[in-house]
Amino acid sequence: MEILLLNILNGLSWGMLLFLIAVGLTTVFGVLGVLNFAHGSLFMLGAYLCMQTMQLFDSFWLGLLIGPLCAVFVGLLIEKFLLKRVYGRDVSFQLLLTFAVLLILDDAVRVIWGSGYHVVEPPAILNGIISVAGQDYPVYRLFLVLIGPLIGGLLWAFFHYTKWGKIIRAASFDNIMAEGVGINVPLIYTSVFALGTWLAALGGALAAPQQSLIPSMGEKIIIESFIVVVVGGMGSFPGAFVGALMLGLLESFGTVFAGRMQMAIPYILLAVILLVKPTGLFRKGV
């Protein structure tokens, strides 16, 4: 029973991280039509920038605030100078361009911060253990379990109750229509990419106290984020949430039941969902 509960918590905390990354990826896809291979690298960049900020100001919370914002700046440069030129081009070109961005970002980070491992300490208040069903459980992980839905809720409110959010939703359904009603589409694209970057980098900053920092940390997570996005339905906000939770929980329980096939769990999930529902669980639209 305790094991069940602990596995659920483990799955949720991992799922929430996946959700933060996948929701940015899916929103960018929904509006810009680009599947961003470099999204994982922005996650990695967020973690490093959070660490750097922490070293300067000695505060995790400042790192969480400033790090992702610095990453957004990098994201804006990428959108302005590179992505902008391939909107509407063939999928393969977009994938290759963002793959090139991934190579550049990963190696640039290695040049700046070195190839060794770095660690980030969680803030003192979250650095303890709490008793869950008679087992010790780290507070930081519970924090992750809670912050995921919080950010998800805020995003949902943003998309449904603010003018900008509504515009983005409109654009994700039909950007020609959006243009027709006088919305500045290029500006929407830029801001959506900035939002996606911020979410990925925030995910990275939140993951930093949890996993060691290494330039390739984004490559590990990008494929799983792709899977979440495809399983949930490309461009779907609730899809990203459900997909991330499904994958998080499956991987957590996989340690108990899957034996040597653990590694294949995400891919089996992907194949099964696409075979049953070729366009994913949810329809497009945030």
Added chain:
Amino acid sequence: MTDVLRIENLGHSYGKFKVIEDISLSISKGEMSALIGPNGAGKTTFYNAISGHFPPTRGKVFLNGENITGFAAHRVVDKGMCRSFQITNIFAALTVLENVISPLIIQQRKHFKIYGNVFKDKQIIERAMLVLEQIGIADRADQVVANLAYGDKRLVEMAIVLARDPSVVLLDEPTAGMNPEETENMIKLIKKLANNSGTTFFITEHDMKVVFSLAEKIYVLHQGHLLAQGSPGEIRSNEHVKEAYLGRKVHA
């Protein structure tokens, strides 16, 4: 039985919404018929349901006496019914000749043949050139379709459809987007083709001028139901039709 196409109680719904309902009609060989109706009457749904785009929810479709209800598109074509689309549906990056050759390859069951040069296949090339001459674009055979004028692209689609030598041709708004001159030529072409071959044409059209100058029999679709059918004269004088549709639309 001379009906090439017979449709019995055809209906299609999206969820609870019935787009078309209880449509029955039969078309005899060589008869030029047209389906008209205001926007949203269900014309395209009707076409899609009988041509294999999706299976209809209810009813039956017979082609040359054979039940083809729910057949996939490629099987409907094999049985002898081929269609055009409202939005030009062709192979843009291929040449005109290649556009016409493709259906011929499939017709001759050579589409899984992984060797041999199709351009040296006399049978196919001769037939393709014949079709292009019929349509009147043989002189542009080597041009890439994407570079053609709009009207010519519509002609290429016509050539693709006719290449398979179907017994029934469905034309979905064949003159949509054309200028008056192109429209005029298209009408002439359809008339010529109908007279020269044994092909049965069944068209939908927006432009009433086109419909009344072509069709021998007209079916009127209104809110998913077949409102009336008859000769152009009968339709013109039908009170229901006038009320529902013609009264406001026809300028002729």
Added chain:
Amino acid sequence: MMKLLRHKLFGPTVLAVLLFFAPLIISTYSVMILSEILIMGLMAISFNLLLGYTGLLSFGQGAFFGLGAYCAALMLQAGYQNLFLILLVGMLASLLASLVVGFFSVRLDEIFFAMITLGFGMLFFSIAHNWLDVTGGSDGLPVFVLPSLSLLGNEITFYEPTRMYYLVFGIVLLGLVLLWLIVHSPFGLILKAMRENKQRVSFVGGNVRLLRIVAFAISGAFTGLAGVLFCLFNSMATPEFMHWSFSAKPVIMSIIGGTGVFLGPLFGAGIFFVLEQIIIQYTENWMLFLGIVLVPIVLFFPQGVFGTLRNKIFKQGVK
């Protein structure tokens, strides 16, 4: 003269002759790099049968490449040394596997197709990585004995790099000739038609799903052939060959070279390897520089380097 230059077989013939005599001029190491370029070129052109001709972006070609390699390694381990048997079995295994994967995948399009093939590819990777008893697990399989060929009573072995090159050259040439015939066959034209408009193909009577499965299987079989060669060339089969990052290679090569030209992906493979060799000469940060080089290729060569240059020179339109 110009007519000869423009003949579509002129370039390939010159290239084949050059490749045949190359080992007389270039160094042993360059011969080995050239062998690799040819093998990866075969993989990329097989892949391009899908991307360039059929309009399907497969991100799981590594699975079939690796399957070919594992077949060859396992057969050699079991003592089968007949070269043609190994090539045949490797191709057949990949053909069967790609029939199965294709059966499930081809009803999807674009990015969904890319993702499901990626998923299947990684499934193969997981199996190769974890099935210790057969595949050697994560270590892979080392190969100790290479097949030999009996020719006019002589046993020809391929341990010597130049001989290995001619083996690779011969098989790749054969593979490319076959692929060239397929591309220019009636089936090849239907593939292009599907790339342009699969709806139209089904509305002139083509069974799109079946056609795509066949295309996927042919591509898989030739990818497997390349995999067999790669196994012989490197005397190894490892799960890495099935990883998505390996499957990305033919994608990169095809786009660099140009998907609209038959030999484009082969040139892409050449450019990729030469670039890599030059970059690693000067820096350990080759990923950074590879990325920096890829960006302008994507942005300014819409038909790939080879395709765009060829079109500039011969002023030809889109194929």
Added chain:
Amino acid sequence: MKRKVYCSLLVLTFILTSFIGAHAASTAKIGFTYIMSGPFSAYGQFAKQGAELAIEEINAAGGINGNKVEGFFEDSTGKADVALRAIRKLVYQDKVDMLIGLDSSGVAKTVVPSIEQMKTPLIITHAATPDVTGSVCNKYTFRISLNLAQNVKAAALLAKETGAKKWTTVGPDYAFGHQSWEYFEKYLKELNPETTFLPKEDVAFPPFKTTDFSAYITKVMSSKPDGVFISLWGGNLIDFVRQASSMGFFNGDFQVLFSLGAATEVLTALGDKMPEGLWVGTRYWFLANDSAKNKSFVDSYFKKYGAYPSYNAHGAYSAVYAYKAAAEKAGSLDKEKIVSALEGLKLEIPTGTIEFRKGDHQAVTDAHWGKTAADTAYPHRILKPVKIFNGQDVTPSVAESGCSM
């Protein structure tokens, strides 16, 4: 006329100098293949530093048999086909006399057959798989570093001393993790038949890409073992230790052995987050012995790079010296003669005296295990006390290794 004389003089000098130059340029070329880029490039960087230090020292002392030593470094990227390409470049293009390197076990195992074709001796300095000096061994392949069997044999000896009865493991889900556990099980069972081991489905093998170990930590803790043998390494180990300590894994409910825990990159990254008093194994520990060889190595390394040498630096450094010793013994740089000279070669390297066994080419070398301890003189945990297991005791016999040459 005068001009002509000048010209011929010039030509003559040119020819002469080029002769002399060619003669003086007779060098011993060593090719190094390590992971120089990507996630694990730190290993390659350490190895490169160690190798360069050795080359510098040797050249300053007159070279090898009077030949200047020149090092060529290639990037394996940790992938087998790329590593082989790198080795081919070294052998066919740079025409090296000797090969040193290889980090990954999988790479080493699949590359080894080609080494035999290239007829160039190779000293492996990092890859731990027993197979390269076992089932796939060959005439040209040697290993100077501690292999998996030696490391785990020492672990088993240590485990017996702890008295723990019921053992489980956490290891990476690839060959290294599984082999480590199999060997551990085998050796400990031999030493103490009463020990029990959890069956394969109840132990934890997280996939290599795992960053979240909580589910595995939960699994292991809830199986209530007496001892846990951990073969994670690198980033996996760092993540595991941090997540596990916050979940109370190191509270002393059971014994914990880290087979490769004392790697510099792990200890440096963890700093004071590495719990004290845990048994960790290592291929080389810079404070393990006070021999003059070790002192001078650590000192000059620290002087040159401002850091303490990792095991990979030590491996590359020692391999260069092993090559020197073999060349001096052979009196030649001829590859075949080097191979025969390396067989049975005994020499002292910083970690102790080693011998390349004739039967399988594995160096018989001591294994070091130590307890993590805090020391303010170092920015990371050190090992204190260090237990040295004699090479003879931990190296399986040639017959056991399965090597037949």
